[in-house]
Amino acid sequence: MDAESLQHSAPPSPTSSQAGISRGGNGTSAKVLRRACDCCRKRKVKCDGAEPCGPCKKATIRCAYLQPPKKKGPKGLRSARVLHALRTIDDTASGDSTAPVSPREHQGAFGNWGWSSATSTPVVMQTAYGPPTSLPPEQQTYPPAMQPAPPADMRSYAPTHPPVLPPLYRSDTQQSGWSLQQDHSPPQSAMLPPILSERPPQRISGDRFLPYMQLFFGHMFPIMPVLDRNLYLDPRLYAEIDRLDSDMYCLLCALCAAIIVQLDATVPLPFPDSKPMDEVFAEECLRERKSYDFIAPTSTLSCLTSFFLFAYYGNHESLTKAWFYLQEAVTFAQNLNMDDEQAYDKFDPVEAQWRRRLYWLLFVTERAYAMQRRKHTRLHPSIDLPVVFDSEDPGLLNGFVNLAKLFSVVDDNFVSAWRGIRRQSLCDEAWLANTQRQLDVAASALENISETQHVDINVTRQWLHVLAWQIGVSNGLIWGKEETGTGMRLEYPIELARRVVQITEGSSKAALESHGIGMEQKLSDIAGCLADVLRCTEGDTSATFIEGRQCLNILLQKLSSIRGKESRYLKPLMTKTEGLIGYDLNGQPAPPMPAPLHTQPARFPPTVAAPHGGGNNYLAPSNGNGRDGQRTMSMADSVGMLRSLSMSGNLGMPFLAVSGENWEWQPRRPSGRPYEELDTRMLGAGSGHGWAMAQPV
DNA sequence: AGTTTCGGATTCTAAAGAAG
């Protein structure tokens, strides 16, 4: 932790703030502050470092030093970055770094430079060196006419050998595996690169799949009940892997890749090879996909494959690719009319049920991921929920259906509000209170469900509450009059965190960690929000806030060793919590849990919101005293700081984004109006209740 | 005339790489 970061919650000391240097070179010896206040930084005016500073005092706006400074200096390996940039320039300029380019050949990504001119310019096919690009293989795309044909012997399988597929997941058009022999395909002689016609790549040995499938049905099936165990646990499926349809083979590869990365460090994995097997499976899936047309004969297999590729990349936090494959799965679902209730009439009841499950899994996943990445959603709760099969454990589907119901509360208004694009007038207190209420009521019948599902539903519920609360802060609703159950009180995130601690402490490691990166992200979101509340109430010694610090401590410890390693979300969280709690990255043990946490059942806590402890009215204590302790700052000041954090995009966890070749933590877009649109005067007057009066218009 | 906004020059700082 650098010295700058350490200062991020406090104004610079008089000595450090004045320790500037002269700038401008005009001999005026104007001092440059080490740190300007948030408003001066935003306004690009000179700050004097006081509290409040001169410009803020003059403009009657609140002066604060909340925004943490970013890390300065170059990121990542410098030479690698420069080399990559040079290669990119080189590739863009030539399209082939080894050969001079003729204007005829250089026609762009969608140009007709493939098979039609094969006889005259065969060199363009790049058969020996791959496509003329520096992209890794899985990112290379072929124009439709350029897709390499499958090897001759593989193409022959589909027509001559009946696929091992059951009717359930066979491609709708019965064409998978031999689509390149259809009329629209270009002549083989024109499109087949010579090197590919020599020998087909070996498929992964069939005996590699079944052990992973057993892990899937042991740990992941409760949260993804979309595969028929009778089929996928049948060794006959893997007996002749070379004869399997490409569609099914791709699904198996993507599925294994996802299983490995999601359960890695949670359960012992088979085949501890030197090279990570998840990567092998994922690469194999993508390789196979290049050998046949997986788009046109749309099938649920393709849809599932895209979904599991999403799971694979999502767990690796390759966020761009993850979102791409999730959207690909959504597109497949839409092409299959899975979002249309009428379309289910034509299927037999069992097939229809499997499709409903897949649709709702995509729905839940898209909503969750869209909330985390602030994306639009394309799927809606437009079809009936699946029903429990006669032969199945009813609890299993009950959990799945409840999760779907919970995410149905996350409607388009919620998504828009969270993305910060919903009209402020529509994001009012009544709407938010209703949303919070629905989150508590939805998915409340949790009888007979598995522990894994219980953890998922209840942590997700608290996580959505936290997001809703942040929307409220961004929209100024924390200033509204107290209303029982609105969940917009200052200390509400502490209650939510307490419930999450109860849930996680009362569940097994496997039940918690089998959700993969998703659970990690939700816990860190909750901890991030909690840290901000505690930061903005620093000095409050009331029981609620002490308990909040202990909950934060526990959540940080969870994240320090989740899934066998330290979560990447821990470091940005530690930045937020600097000085708040006595926990450091070296694993200092947390203090014992406070009494109130143990007075309630530790396992499977109540699903309906508990009565708000203490019933604090944040507008009431004008003297600034908490429930049974002391506050060093007024409630209005705390609320003001929170709102300031929210408007600068620093409320909650920062946003993990790609910048060049690197990841970096960026402030989120506020869940209200963008900062730029706000009149700075709305930040309120500097003294006391000025914040409380700062209602958005 | 006073105030606010913001492009961009200047400076600071951390990280990478080179030199000893």
Add this chain to the structure above:
DNA sequence: TTCTTTAGAATCCGAAACTA
């Protein structure tokens, strides 16, 4: 280990735009 180079972040000058 120390020094040098460099990328990226931060500050805030001053011109332009805006407002009363």
